Amino acid sequence: xxxxxxxxxxxxxxxxxxxxxxxxxxxxxxxxxxxxxxxxxxxxxxxxxxxxxxxxxxxxxxxxxxxxxxxxxxxxxxxxxxxxxxxxxxxxxxxxxxxxxxxxxxxxxxxxxxxxxxxxxxxxxxxxxxxxxxxxxxxxxxxxxxxxxxxxxxxxxxxxxxxxxxxxxxxxxxxxxxxxxxxxxxxxxxxxxxxxxxxxxxxxxxxxxxxxxxxxxxxxxxxxxxxxxxxxxxxxxxxxxxxxxxxxxxxxxxxxxxxxxxxxxxxxxxxxxxxxxxxxxxxxxxxxxxxxxxxxxxxxxxxxxxxxxxxxxxxxxxxxxxxxxxxxxxxxxxxxxxxxxxxxxxxx
Ligand SMILES: [Zn+2]
Numbered sequence: 001x002x003x004x005x006x007x008x009x010x011x012x013x014x015x016x017x018x019x020x021x022x023x024x025x026x027x028x029x030x031x032x033x034x035x036x037x038x039x040x041x042x043x044x045x046x047x048x049x050x051x052x053x054x055x056x057x058x059x060x061x062x063x064x065x066x067x068x069x070x071x072x073x074x075x076x077x078x079x080x081x082x083x084x085x086x087x088x089x090x091x092x093x094x095x096x097x098x099x100x101x102x103x104x105x106x107x108x109x110x111x112x113x114x115x116x117x118x119x120x121x122x123x124x125x126x127x128x129x130x131x132x133x134x135x136x137x138x139x140x141x142x143x144x145x146x147x148x149x150x151x152x153x154x155x156x157x158x159x160x161x162x163x164x165x166x167x168x169x170x171x172x173x174x175x176x177x178x179x180x181x182x183x184x185x186x187x188x189x190x191x192x193x194x195x196x197x198x199x200x201x202x203x204x205x206x207x208x209x210x211x212x213x214x215x216x217x218x219x220x221x222x223x224x225x226x227x228x229x230x231x232x233x234x235x236x237x238x239x240x241x242x243x244x245x246x247x248x249x250x251x252x253x254x255x256x257x258x259x260x261x262x263x264x265x266x267x268x269x270x271x272x273x274x275x276x277x278x279x280x281x282x283x284x285x286x287x288x289x290x291x292x293x294x295x296x297x298x299x300x301x302x303x304x305x306x307x308x309x310x311x312x313x314x315x316x317x318x319x320x321x322x323x324x325x326x327x328x329x330x331x332x333x334x335x336x337x338x339x340x341x342x343x344x345x346x347x348x
Contacts, residue, residue: 010093014082017099018091021118028136033120036143037086040122046147046191047123050084083123083146092121094146098221102229105222105267110233117142117232119225125191127151129224131231133238140232144225147192149217151184154199156216158184159292160208162342174342176206181296181346188300219286220293223264230263231256245311253311258321265290265322277326284332287322291336294319295343303347 022030041047079094103115118141125147133140161177180202187195207213236256239245245253268286271277298315301308308314313321319340323333 007093010079010096011082011091013096013100014091014093017096018088021090021116024116025118026137029118029134029139029141032134032136033089033118033141034086037089037120037123040124040145041084041086044124044126044191046125046193047083079121079146079149083121086123089120089122090118092146094121094149095119095144095225097218098144098225101218102222102225102267105226105270106229106233107267107272114229114233117229119144119228121146125150125193127188127192127195129228131228131236131238142225142228142232144228145192148224149221150192150196151188152217152221153213154180154184154195155220155293155296156213157199157203157207159289159296159339160212160216161203161206162346163292163339164208164212166338166342173206176202176204178342178346181299181343182303185296185299185303185347188297189304216289219268219289223268223290223293226264226267227260230260234259234263236260242311250311254313254317257313258318261318261322262325265326269326271326279329279332284329284335287326287328287332288335288339291319291322292339292343294322295340299343299347 025033041051079092082088082092082094099119103111106114120141120143122143122145124145126145127148127150129142129144129148131140131142158177158181162174162181165173165177180199183198183202184195187198234256236259237252239249239253265287266272268290269277269283277283294315298319300306301315319336322328323336328336
């Protein structure tokens with residue numbers, strides 16, 4: 001009954017959003033969104049396995065029968081139905097929990113325009129997000145992959161778990177969380193349900209306080225959305241070709257990333273551009289979590305020996321820029337430092 005109600009309400013909210021947004025799109029823009037969802041479904045290995053009978057999941061390190069069980073559970077939620085239909089790219093309820101709070105946190109002068117920027121859930125099981133432009137009009141839209149939510153919870157569990165078990169009384173606990181963190185960071189670019197299942201296994205039933213996990217996961221989802229809205233609100237430049245960037249252009253792109261982070265964190269801290277932050281426990285906690293999230297991606301790159309491209313700041317730079325630009329208090333800086341040292345143990 002609860003699930004039925006949740007599905008019903010989720011569909012209703014998402015359909016209203018989609019109706020409002022679609023009414024403002026040209027036919028060409030709408031066609032681009034549907035084509036984008038179709039292409040995503042065709043190219044994402046996991047979605048391909050659903051939509052094209054016979055497509056294989058070879059190479060996946062998790063048992064296909066467990067993956068199938070997880071995915072059949074998935075099919076009972078409204079979000080998944082929507083992900084299977086390219087025409088529902090705007091009306092997927094999966095983004096409801098992040099979109100509404102993100103809009104509420106936007107600066108007042110930008111709220112009306114930014115909340116009209118289409119935010120679509122593309123059928124991909126990936127952990128990423130983009131601000132893109134319509135080819136037909138040059139207007140912005142934001143893509144968040146459907147599978148993003150599968151990574152938020154594992155990230156929350158390992159981040160909170162490592163941080164809260166840092167005491168001499170619980171060395172075993174800390175070790176379990178560090179092992180699970182190693183799984184997250186080595187598989188961050190794998191199909192996201194795989195991250196979910198593997199981290200669940202690694203945690204061996206251990207979980208940090210549930211409310212904290214939900215809060216952390218939600219905050220990071222909202223941060224990701226606000227970051228992309230920041231690119232739009234700050235009218236950031238998007239190059240036509242990533243392959244031929246000059247040094248100056250790389251600097252512009254790096255600064256834009258830092259600025260989008262600052263925009264998102266500023267919304268979450270509820271601070272206006274030129275006023276200092278009124279730091280309190282909740283604000284410090286939120287920035288600590290965002291920094292842990294950035295550290296996890298940094299570890300992923302380090303662990304998989306991937307280079308951050310020239311046009312992208314390092315995740316350490318992004319973390320430090322946040323602490324600097326909001327003049328983070330000493331306690332927060334040392335918490336971030338501690339969280340980082342703990343994380344580093346997972347891959348040492
Ligand atoms: Zn960005």
